[in-house]
Amino acid sequence: MASSTAITKIDLGADGFKKIASGKVREIFEIDSQTLLFVATDRISAYDVILDNEQFGGFLEVANPQNGDHQGIPQKGALLTQLSAHWFKRIASWLPDLRTHFLSTTLPPDLPTSLPFQQLQNRSMLVDRLRILPLESIVRGYITGSAWAEYIKSGTVHGIPMPKGLRESERLEKPIWTPSTKAEVGGKDENISPDAARELIGEAVARRVEEASLAIYEKAHAYAAERGIIIADTKFEFGGDVETGEVVLVDEVLTPDSSRFWPADQYEVGRSQVSYDKQYLRDWLTSSGLKGKEGVNMPEEVVAETGKKYREAYEKLTDSKWSNTA
Numbered sequence: 001m002a003s004s005t006a007i008t009k010i011d012l013g014a015d016g017f018k019k020i021a022s023g024k025v026r027e028i029f030e031i032d033s034q035t036l037l038f039v040a041t042d043r044i045s046a047y048d049v050i051l052d053n054e055q056f057g058g059f060l061e062v063a064n065p066q067n068g069d070h071q072g073i074p075q076k077g078a079l080l081t082q083l084s085a086h087w088f089k090r091i092a093s094w095l096p097d098l099r100t101h102f103l104s105t106t107l108p109p110d111l112p113t114s115l116p117f118q119q120l121q122n123r124s125m126l127v128d129r130l131r132i133l134p135l136e137s138i139v140r141g142y143i144t145g146s147a148w149a150e151y152i153k154s155g156t157v158h159g160i161p162m163p164k165g166l167r168e169s170e171r172l173e174k175p176i177w178t179p180s181t182k183a184e185v186g187g188k189d190e191n192i193s194p195d196a197a198r199e200l201i202g203e204a205v206a207r208r209v210e211e212a213s214l215a216i217y218e219k220a221h222a223y224a225a226e227r228g229i230i231i232a233d234t235k236f237e238f239g240g241d242v243e244t245g246e247v248v249l250v251d252e253v254l255t256p257d258s259s260r261f262w263p264a265d266q267y268e269v270g271r272s273q274v275s276y277d278k279q280y281l282r283d284w285l286t287s288s289g290l291k292g293k294e295g296v297n298m299p300e301e302v303v304a305e306t307g308k309k310y311r312e313a314y315e316k317l318t319d320s321k322w323s324n325t326a
């Protein structure tokens with residue numbers, strides 16, 4: 001597989017693996033009743049709008065380099081998986097009491113030989129299968145995005161009263177837990193108050209989710225800051241172990257897709273910040289009048305520049321060179 005080819009769809013049905021879910025970026029297959037293969041494709045979403053709605057809605061998909069199509073970012077899926085794995089290992093050492101769904105990035109040796117191993121390697125994780133809590137557990141250390149919009153309107157963030165006089169992108173005195181609902185594919189997540197979240201998933205579970213999210217954010221923020229990256233906010237997901245009632249960290253963690261990463265050396269309070277990774281794509285979509293249009297093909301340059309930013313984030317955060325054979 002040429003490293004310049006984006007892999008935007010993966011189907012293992014012919015190899016006997018049932019696809020149990022397909023998100024904007026990932027395809028999830030059943031290995032057995034307790035284990036899933038969590039595969040990140042090279043798809044990329046921007047602006048929460050439908051750019052190519054053939055099957056998934058709301059994101060770019062399908063690479064056909066023969067036709068000059070560029071609808072994914074080559075190696076992005078592998079990079080997201082390896083970066084998540086990096087964080088899962090860090091989190092295990094920072095917070096040994098917090099269970100995560102992460103098992104391994106090594107494919108089990110007994111998988112059928114018909115599988116496209118080359119396409120799966122590096123972009124796949126074996127994870128514990130869990131019931132996912134219907135909540136996006138967002139932590140914000142800085143006021144930006146939808147939180148800034150709400151603050152300007154009402155002085156609150158997810159209904160939480162905030163101090164007066166905050167400026168755009170300002171660091172908050174303390175990071176805050178600002179959950180949202182988890183919309184169905186194609187829908188839009190809605191910001192909710194911590195109280196509404198407690199009602200949704202129950203007091204005890206909500207407390208554990210909040211504590212864990214804030215604890216991870218604080219550790220990761222300090223870790224990234226030493227490497228020139230500000231984690232402005234991030235989104236976690238949690239699962240519940242039905243048998244034990246335990247709360248388990250799932251999904252991807254602390255990637256450019258689930259977080260706002262800002263280059264620390266360009267940070268300036270009082271304005272919006274440059275998005276680390278998707279700025280080229282967004283600027284190009286806006287300037288070429290394609291924002292919100294369907295079936296968009298990115299020019300080669302946008303693909304290359306976007307890929308470069310993802311690699312830069314990976315390299316800074318892991319202290320290592322990106323290599324697709326990691």
Ligand code: ATP
Pocket residue numbers: 021022023024025026027028036101127128129130131132182183184185237239250251252
């Ligand atoms: P959405 O979460 O709304 O589908 P998404 O587009 O971000 O949005 P992806 O990141 O592409 O989704 O796919 C990941 C999906 O897998 C999410 O729906 C997530 O809730 C689910 N998931 C994550 N970890 C697990 C797990 N351990 N067991 C079952 N499902 C999981």
Ligand code: MG
Pocket residue numbers: 023251252
């Ligand atoms: Mg996701």
